[in-house]
Amino acid sequence: MLTTSQSTTKTKKASVNATQPRTEDALENAIRSLDLTAKIRLLSGARMFSLHADAAIGLEEIVMSDGPTGVRGEEVVGGRESCLxxxxxxxxxxxxxxxxxxxxxxxxxxxxxxxxxxxxxxxxxxxxxxxxxxxxxxxxxxxxxxxxxxxxxxxxxxxxxxxxxxxxxxxxxxxxxxxxxxxxxxxxxxxxxxxxxxxxxxxxxxxxxxxxxxxxxxxxxxxxxxxxxxxxxxxxxxxxxxxxxxxxxxxxxxxxxxxxxxxxxxxxxxxxxxxxxxxxxxxxxxxxxxxxxxxxxxxxxxxVGAFAGSRNWPTAVPRPDGDLRREQLRRIAAEGMTVLKNDGGILPLAPGAGTVAVIGRHATDTVAQGGGSARVRPPHVVSIADGITSALGRDSVTVVDGVETRTRLMATSPSLVRDPETGTAGMRVRAFDEHGHVIESRHFDVAELEVAEDGWLAAAARIELSADVALPAPARMRVGVIGPGDWSLSASGHQESFTVTPHQGPGGGLHRPKSHASVVALEPGTRITATTGPHFEMRIIGLVLTAAPRAAAAAIREAVEAAAHADTAIVVLGNTQEQETEGQDKKTLALPGEQDALVAAVAAVAPRTVVVVNAATPVLMPWLDDVDAVLFAGLPGQEAGEAVAAALTGDIEPAGRLVTTFPAHDGDGPAWSTTPTEGRLVYTEGTRIGYRGWHASGTEPMFWFGHGLGYTTWDYASAAVTGEDGPAVAEVTVALTNTGSRQGKETVQAYIIPEDPDEPARLIGWGQISLGPGENGNVRITCDPRTQRIWDPAGQAWQPLNGGTLAVARGLGDIRIKLQLDGVQEA
Structure with a gap:
């Protein structure tokens, strides 16, 4: 494992704490040298993702990027490739x-x-x-x-x-x-x-x-x-x-x-x-x-190195598609995946375990990331179908498409289109003036772009997107566009004009662009041309080229046929960027399309059924009792398929534990609605969100917060409080043994269940240990006093949490040891 001390890039260390007094003096001198107008200028952004420079005081431009799961850069789409x-x-x-x-x-x-x-x-x-x-x-x-x-x-x-x-x-x-x-x-x-x-x-x-x-x-x-x-x-x-x-x-x-x-x-x-x-x-x-x-x-x-001296940027950084990054991202994704169910220990899949049918749209159209400002352009996304096929062998694996899962289409893969002028992957974008003259013509190696008020298209009266189809054989395809605007589209004799309206809500034109497409019979090399008028609100536009939709019944029949003739069926299902997105909440936890019907039909005929859930957040599983195993795979990033295959085969243990409680039905749980009433959203559940509310209600969710089976079994022999910090538990030591047949990683969780029934249970710490079969060891759980206190609004101060039960658990649904805590003294 690459540890944080093994940084692949050497760079000058920056202090995390306050700047040195000499720097603070320089700041004060700079402030004194600025007049009010100059000061206020610095306090607004210079552009969408950068801040003003001021050479007179030694201030350089500061650049920002969206990026909780990847550094996107300043361009919303079409920018440089980055790790996903x-x-x-x-x-x-x-x-x-x-x-x-x-x-x-x-x-x-x-x-x-x-x-x-x-x-x-x-x-x-x-x-x-x-x-x-x-x-x-x-x-x-x-x-x-x-x-x-x-x-x-x-x-x-x-x-x-x-x-x-x-x-x-x-x-x-x-x-x-x-x-x-x-x-x-x-x-x-x-x-x-x-x-x-x-x-x-x-x-x-x-x-x-x-x-x-x-x-x-x-x-x-x-x-x-x-x-x-x-x-x-x-x-x-x-x-x-x-x-x-x-x-x-x-x-x-x-x-x-x-x-x-x-x-x-x-x-x-x-x-x-x-x-x-x-x-x-x-x-x-x-x-x-x-x-x-x-x-x-x-x-x-x-x-950040932008004041009183230029920063030295490294000249060599691992590439997003290099071996180091691919290994890191595969391992990290696989380790976080969670085994929710594993009847009969059918996972991990044993070498030579027979034939496998990989079924579902998410197997080939794997969703690697959510929608919105966090989206990045990865160097590739390994599909789950490709990952499993690579791991198990092409002779053992059959891949079958599933039911439709998207209603909002995405821009096409650049591999399916060619620039008409250069013949290279991507599309041609031309800007015209009001007289029909070309202002500028550019190649894009992706099939979408950002239109901004201050961008190069701002002076255009009309924008044209064009590409030649790179299909290996004639096919019926959906052809169209994404992005708001008044459009004209032509392809293979098909012509139409239509309007795509912006998605309602903030950033609708950027983060959730609507689409329009029609089914057209295409020959290889057919040219697609789409033009739109002078609507220069910020938006994403692009070309759509994807397979014509299939009837759900036909897709399910094909899946059932494949499953019945395989030793194991792996059904891959999940959400898309329509459900997992910035700017819009879900209305239901039900999977989109006819995916539940697909699983039920496959499970009815397959000797063994494994479900891989390609979603970031809880989904309903009405078929749960009918399948043998469920792997919750999240949105796994660019190495998605490789990571899922590693988890299914046990090359990397999917030792993840849930971070959210899974309800079995829509509406279950302590907090549900996200829709304001007359502009107000009242958090009526108070401190009882998630597992806290579930535990207090005495009802069982489908899966508890902290749940995860891994690939081995564990015996919790004993637990003891081995450290106290005044009124709070400071440390718990737990003795446990790996009682299974495989190396495993265990996440031992410590909760306090207060004596007062009005106080919800709360996680106070956790520890992790890796042990081989039959090995035993001690886990020391550091418990945080910040989790063992109650806010007193009247006194505007923290008060200690008094007494209760210390629960040592594999999630609140699997408590292994309980210790009674004495009431604590006043703080």
Whole structure:
């Protein structure tokens, strides 16, 4: 394993703590040299993802990139290739801070290779409701697990001089009406749940920036929330970094500047650039407040190497498709995968175990990442079908397409189209003026592009996308476009005009572009031409070319035939970017299309049925009792198929543990709806989200938080509290034995179940151990006092959690040992 100490790129170490006094003096001198206009200019972005330089004070441009699971760069689509890591929930399912530190190292090197100073992540909002569309980008329903893993990620990034930006501060647990919703959260829940991950990251990792969210919290918009930003984050916790807005989130100048917001993004035209100087001169904002904002900006610049001296960027960084990265990403993804069911121990698949039918659209159209601003352009995505075929041998594997899973089509793979002028993979894009003259013509090696108001297409009256079809034989295909606009399309004698409207909600034209396509009979070499008019709101446009849709009944018949003649059927199913996306929540946990019917039909005839779930968050499994094994594979990143194959064959143990509780039915659980009522979303469950609420209700979910079988069995011999920190449990030691026949990794979890029935159970720590068959060992679990306290709103102070039961478990559904705790003394 590549550890964090084995960095593949040597770079000058950057301090994670406050800058040195000499640097602070330089900051103060720079501030004194700037007039008010110059100061305020620095406090808005220069462009979409960069900040202003000022040569007079030695300030260089600072570049940011979206990137919780990959450093995308400044272009939303069509930019450079970057590593695509497993999604955040899959990373979190390792429960391993060392893995998150390794991820931070990969992202830092990717950022350095792109000369990017700040990676906008991690996302550390909680899985309040399983319907949340952006949960794939967040770690867990548990605030402590989230905070510890995020701290490891942040420390690793910043150790290499790349800034992190934990987000979204605060209570952005859903996407419906996210720019306007007022989240109503009681003070205890805010402190014990939603603030806790940020508190842990701030105190343990000292992030250099934090991003404020779009929504309001208890009546005040997050970018203007004096209590959250000034009093708690900067005051109580001593945060000395910079607070930036989410993109286009800032609404009012004086209110946000006084509340502690330091930077408005993006720029250059913002509410601050328009009116903040007037507010200062009118006395509504003090110049001392402006100076503090500038001070924090310059401190950030010093930390990332953009102030008082140019940064030296490395010249050699591992390539996204190189052997090192591929090994890392395959291993990390496979280790986070979770075995939910394994009747008869049919997994791992034994060598020479017979013939295998790999069934399902997700086997060939594997979803490697979610939708939205986190999306990156990977060098490749290994499909699950290709990974399994490579591992088991082409002679043993039959691949069968499944039912349709997408209603919104994606841009075509560039391998299916050729630029008409160059013959190379991709498409030709031409911009025309109002007289029909070509302004500019460019080749794109992808089949989509971003149209921006300040981009090279801004002067065009008409945009044309064209490509020649690179099919090996004649075929009926869906041909069309993605992206809003008034379109004309021609291909093989087919001509039509139509309008694609923007997707409703924030970023609809960028993050969730709608599509339109028609079925056309195509010959190899057929030219596709699509033109759109002068609608230059920010949007993604591109060409669609994909197989014509199939009737579900026909797809299921073909799958049943293959399954009946195979020794094992592996059904691959899951969600798409329509369900796992920024800007839109789910309406149901049911799988899209007729995937449930497909599984049921296959399980009825197959000798053995294994289901691989290619989704980041809970899905309903009405067929669970009918199948033999279920592997929850997440959104595995660019090495998806290789990682799934490694997990299924046991080449790498899928030792993951769930980070979210899985309900068996829509509507189950303590928090469900993400739809505001009259603009307000009330967190009525208080502190009882996720497993806390399930446990308090006495009802059983389909799978508990912390559940995961791995590939061996474990005996928990004893447990004892071996350390105390005043009133809190500080350490628990657990003796256990690997009683199975394989090497395995165990995640031993410690929970407190309070005496007071009104207090929910909570995770207080965990430890991990790897043992061979028959080996035994001790796991020392460090327990955090920040999980063993209760916020007293009346006294505005923390109080200790008194007494209860210490549960040592493999998840709350599999408690192995219980210890009674004595009541603790007053703090």
């Amino acid at each position: 890591l497993p999604n955040a929930t899959l990373l979190a399912q390792t429960w391993d801070p060392g893995i998150l530190a390794e991820v931070g190292g990969i992202l830092a090197e990717e950022a350095m290779d792109q000369k990017t100073h700040i990676v906008l992540g991690p996302t550390i909002n909680l899985h309040r409701s399983p319907l949340g569309g952006r949960l794939f980008e967040c770690f867990s329903e548990d605030p402590y697990l989230t905070g510890i893993l995020a701290a490891a990620y942040v420390k690793s990034l910043q150790r290499r001089g790349i800034g992190a930006s934990p987000k979204h501060f605060l209570a952005n647990e859903s996407e419906t009406q996210r720019t306007t919703v007022d989240c109503i959260v009681d003070e205890r829940a805010l402190r014990e749940l939603y603030l806790l991950p940020f508190e842990i990251v701030d105190r343990d990792a000292r992030p250099w920036t934090v991003m404020a969210s779009y929504n309001s919290v208890n009546g005040t918009t997050a970018t203007e929330h004096d209590e959250l930003i000034n009093r708690i984050l900067k005051g109580e916790w001593g945060f000395d970094g910079l607070v930036m807005s989410d993109w286009f989130a800032t609404k009012q100048a004086a209110e946000s500047a006084n509340a502690g917001l330091d930077l408005v993004m993006p720029g250059p035209q913002t509410v601050w650039s328009d009116s903040l100087e007037k507010a200062v001169r009118a006395g509504a904002v003090s110049e001392e407040a402006i100076d503090d904002h500038v001070r924090r900006l310059l401190r950030l610049a010093a930390r």
